[in-house]
Amino acid sequence: MTTEFALLHARGAARRGRLLTAHGAIDTPAFMPVGTAATVKAMLPESVAVTGAQIVLGNTYHLMLRPGADRIERLGGLHRFMNWSGPILTDSGGFQVMSLAKLRQIDENGVDFQSHIDGSRQRLTSESSIEIQRQLGADISMSFDECTPFPATHAEAAASMRLSMRWAERGKRAFAARPGHGLFGIVQGSVYEDLRLESARTLTDIGFDGYAIGGLAVGEGQAAMFRVLDSTVPALPADRPRYLMGVGRPADIVGAVLRGIDLFDCVMPTRAGRTAQAFTWRGELNLRNARHRDDPRPLSESCACPACSSYSRAYLHHLIRSDEILGAMLLTWHNLHFYQDVMRGLRGAIEAGTLDDWSVSFGEQQAKGDIDPL
């Protein structure tokens, strides 16, 4: 093992664990804020830590294009560059090549593509993705994979998954084992149970420090996503962390934790924070709505974040209407704090053996909707 994972509690499928990396420990289940371009958008890194986040995610695709992996390596690595001393997980670039880059050409070894920033020709392979993640200094690196489009036929999903499995094997060979640095494999196979199981078996045979489930939250819906988890998670080694990539809304996370997932990442709390959308125990709400303009109450009574401790809904509404940067700063902070509150709640409930009750209560609160307008 190059990263260690300790299972502290298990209740049904759900687990409470601790993942040890070169830059510190992560209590799981954990949510990883996304720091795409070497910054969790609109947040100082010390504020990210104050929310309770113990690990952030960096995007290989964005960072290789700008400022460049060589440059970050020369400057001492991503941790120093972005002033984040905790663990960092980097994705492989596979997902962004599919969603952002132009003129993609996939071959057996990797992908040729055009940068969405300056149009330059670029190439990522199963080996170069691992090398770039090493240059960045990732505590956890991800196998390079093809993000299977959705929907895909069984044949398309099978071919795509098997290519990703060949890349995973080559990436594993390219990955230099170092203490506290891990490599995760990514299960693919779209919504097809047999393909997901084949992918899980293949990756387990290769052997990884953790196992991610990719290619979900791409339009299949929560029910289909949970079905994939129900069949796939039991096929993954129990003693390794499991990471559901790019998920999701709070209710998605709660449902996935109930199904045995340990790690999550999603742009939702940060992106929503820049578009006036807030997540609360009483569901989602939009601070741009005129009903908030005279409301002296905090966004959420039970939240200890700065946006809720020191400001009224009326003020947050005013900032948003005035396109003030502080609006994005405060709402991002709130959303990240709320996501960490949910993870704290989940971890505490697993420890206490009350996860089922906690989850039902969580769902009821979310369904109630926002507090009454004034």
Add this chain to the structure above:
Amino acid sequence: MTTEFALLHARGAARRGRLLTAHGAIDTPAFMPVGTAATVKAMLPESVAVTGAQIVLGNTYHLMLRPGADRIERLGGLHRFMNWSGPILTDSGGFQVMSLAKLRQIDENGVDFQSHIDGSRQRLTSESSIEIQRQLGADISMSFDECTPFPATHAEAAASMRLSMRWAERGKRAFAARPGHGLFGIVQGSVYEDLRLESARTLTDIGFDGYAIGGLAVGEGQAAMFRVLDSTVPALPADRPRYLMGVGRPADIVGAVLRGIDLFDCVMPTRAGRTAQAFTWRGELNLRNARHRDDPRPLSESCACPACSSYSRAYLHHLIRSDEILGAMLLTWHNLHFYQDVMRGLRGAIEAGTLDDWSVSFGEQQAKGDIDPL
């Protein structure tokens, strides 16, 4: 007196003082960050305080249009609304009506204009400006004035100044004296010494808690501005604070302190922070410039702000090139910190009796320009 001003040291024309308001003391010479729309852009108010700022400025014109003075009053006033517990000075709206509003019509009592936000018809008078500033809860209110266009003929400047003087007198009558709340008059008269002196005499006869010098930094240049100060400041009461409105670059502030000015405000440090421009002891520099992209050194070695303590020039450059909000946050913080460092330096030099040497050394440092590129 409704606000109190204690003169602690005087060295030549320069003064070291302390202004007492309902929300606390301000050590002068002081720089007031501009919080136009109830936020110092891209800054949490606690971070503004960390830079050393003891007072911020709010803009009557912006706040009356959005979110509205009635609304802010209902919500408990501007201090609570924006979570700033220190003193607040509000301008009168006169300058912004001239620079931002459309379809202006000036009459003896005030100005009709169209909101630049929604096109609505609005009116500000010498009395309503004072009333709005009371609703906001300003510690220091400013007399409503016409911002004389530049350049202006002597006759135009005289007519404009005399209208502002009549407004100042009416505003003084409308201002309700309350402990810790002051009203400042504004000297006008463009670059004409006789008009400036007439204005200073008129205001002194009316009697204000402080005296501002307005209508400068509008294109007349530093030399003309200093000439106005040289002739006008001696005509103002020595026992009242003097405020040079909308000024300026660090060198402007140093020159004005040497001429007896106590208070300053300017959007420059905050606006520059959103456009990659940084102020340092070695002059101004633009972090967007490609020469910074591999530079591991801090923006300024001698600065204790977060941007300089924890990040490289290369990282700041990357944030700016990537249009990341954190770039604006860090550079704004740095610029405000540097402005407060300059004010700390000025106050210390006045106390120590070394202001002349300090100013010469400051000018020499500024002229050196940025440190050598790598």
